[in-house]
Amino acid sequence: MKHKCASMLLASLCMGVLLTGCGKAPDSGENTASVQAAEDTRKENVNRESASQEEEGAKQDVRKLTFVLDWTPNTNHTGLYVAREKGYFKDAGLEVEIVQPPENGAEVLAASGKAQFAMSFQDSLAPAFSGDNPLPVTAVAGVIQHNTSGIISRRGEGMDRPRGLEGKKYATWDLPVEKATIKDVMEADGGDFDKVELIPSTVTDEVTALRTKSVDAIWIFYAWAGVKTELEGLETDYFAFADLDSVFDFYTPVIIANNTFLAEEPETARAFLDAVSRGYEFAIEHPQEAGDILCRAAPELDPELVKASQEYLADKYQADAPKWGYIDQKRWDAYYAWLNEKGLTETPIEAGTGFSNEYLP
Numbered sequence: 001m002k003h004k005c006a007s008m009l010l011a012s013l014c015m016g017v018l019l020t021g022c023g024k025a026p027d028s029g030e031n032t033a034s035v036q037a038a039e040d041t042r043k044e045n046v047n048r049e050s051a052s053q054e055e056e057g058a059k060q061d062v063r064k065l066t067f068v069l070d071w072t073p074n075t076n077h078t079g080l081y082v083a084r085e086k087g088y089f090k091d092a093g094l095e096v097e098i099v100q101p102p103e104n105g106a107e108v109l110a111a112s113g114k115a116q117f118a119m120s121f122q123d124s125l126a127p128a129f130s131g132d133n134p135l136p137v138t139a140v141a142g143v144i145q146h147n148t149s150g151i152i153s154r155r156g157e158g159m160d161r162p163r164g165l166e167g168k169k170y171a172t173w174d175l176p177v178e179k180a181t182i183k184d185v186m187e188a189d190g191g192d193f194d195k196v197e198l199i200p201s202t203v204t205d206e207v208t209a210l211r212t213k214s215v216d217a218i219w220i221f222y223a224w225a226g227v228k229t230e231l232e233g234l235e236t237d238y239f240a241f242a243d244l245d246s247v248f249d250f251y252t253p254v255i256i257a258n259n260t261f262l263a264e265e266p267e268t269a270r271a272f273l274d275a276v277s278r279g280y281e282f283a284i285e286h287p288q289e290a291g292d293i294l295c296r297a298a299p300e301l302d303p304e305l306v307k308a309s310q311e312y313l314a315d316k317y318q319a320d321a322p323k324w325g326y327i328d329q330k331r332w333d334a335y336y337a338w339l340n341e342k343g344l345t346e347t348p349i350e351a352g353t354g355f356s357n358e359y360l361p
Helices: 002-021 030-061 075-085 106-112 122-129 176-188 206-211 222-231 259-264 266-285 287-297 303-313 329-341
Strands: 063-068 094-099 117-120 137-142 149-154 169-172 197-200 217-221 236-240 254-258
Touching: 063 106, 063 266, 075 094, 075 222, 075 266, 075 287, 075 303, 094 266, 106 117, 106 122, 106 137, 106 254, 117 122, 117 137, 122 137, 122 254, 122 329, 137 259, 137 266, 149 206, 149 222, 169 176, 206 217, 206 222, 217 222, 222 236, 222 303, 254 259, 254 266, 259 266, 266 287, 287 303
Parallel strands: 063 094, 063 117, 169 197, 169 217
Antiparallel strands: 117 254, 137 254, 149 217, 149 236
């Protein structure tokens, strides 16, 4: 319709020129003004149409991606929400949908190709990398550089070291890797894992569980549950697995990606991780503002806990690594070698399996 109107306008302008050439006396400038106004309108329409086409082209260039969390939003995920709010994804030509995991887990969704990225853990990924049908996923970034998980208990009850768990009620997920880890550190400390009272874990609030003495010891990630005990004034003892044996300084959590996506769209993967890196770097430098961003994305969270957790993690996201997200092969392989040795893998996981640093900026 716009092109048809422009053609009619040009035809009328030509007719005006012909009439003037046949001896019609010019009026007092009114025709000239009308012609100029019409020309200005035409240019405006052309510019508007061009801008619309450019905007449509830009929309078509945006790559939509899906990221699956491992759990409900928390400070492990802050860099993602910062990247979204600060426009880092947009700058990279990406539109990223952040979703919570289905019951069968984030790993399966990423492996199926229904999501390009997901949050996982090195220990949880072990089954994905062993057996006859390994999952087609790769860890592409370590979110927190060192393992901050360990066992928390009420202060002064002897559970400040592994052998102190003897005769105590431990809330277990009944996972082979979990129980093997606790057995290993207990035996190294002269304890007997068979003397631990294993209670099926139904813990949703660690502070309440410890205060009511429904359990005596819980495996936690200190950045969230440990910080929460501090805020609520519960005095605790705690030992971190990574402090007891370097083999347990595995990567938890990590960002994983679908292998087909990585093979077909490596530059998109790099663009995504560049934006996410900027998000976590911002959280390192500005923990309080980053906490505010997470709370806006997940208003159900306790702002006080979020901000305290952000302060705790600020120097732990990257720690001593050369850059955020970097995965050290020696540490990665050492943990899987331990799993192989303990018979906790269906088939041995070979060195170098399951991770890559090549997509990091």
